[in-house]
Amino acid sequence: MIKINLVPQEILDKEIARLRTLQASAGGVAAAILLASISGAHYWRAVSLEKTLKVDKLELDRLQKIVAQVEELEQKATQVRARLNVVVDLMKYRSLYPRFMEDLSQTLPPGVWLTSLTTSGDQKGLIVNMGCSGVTSESAADALRAFEAGGKFKEPVLQGGITVSAGGPGTAAGSSFVLTVRYIPTPG
Secondary structure, three states, X not given: OXXXXXXXXXXXXXXXXXXXXXXXXXXXXXXXXHHHHHHHHHHHHHHHXXXXXXXXXXXXXXXXXXXXXXXXXXXXXXXXXXXXXXXXXXXXXXXXXXXXXXXXXXXXXXXXXXXXXXXXXEOOEEEEEEEEEEOOOOHHHHHHHHHHHOOOEEEEEEEEEEEEEOOEOOEOOEEXXXXXXXXXXXXX
């Protein structure tokens, strides 16, 4: 069968134009709705992020105050620990010299006495420089042997030479010498 259209072409063109306008309007409305919803979502997100930022800034300020207090307390604690360590070191160190003098008096051989004494070091050990006088010229050798045999005195070294005096009227014969040793105290 053959179809015959009796409607004039102008009316058909107007109808097609009207349908296209209607389709374009519907598309424009849909695009406007889509654009408005996307814009609304972005606006809502920006507003919520600003609120979150304000809350986070308040929380940050509060935490910064706490951190400053903690740092101040840590600094005070470090100072107190340093003072405590000094006191503990002093308590450990205070008995060093009495023990040293006792050990020195026990180690010095008979006939040798001190004319001068200097020390340097810490509680782990002392370097001792002693000026000594002896009754005989053998006193230096006796002192070296005594310090070599002593358990707490190490590395005795005779500094310089031995001065021997023959003695004269009213003076006794003797010797003088300088000795350097390391003193290692027993722990405790």
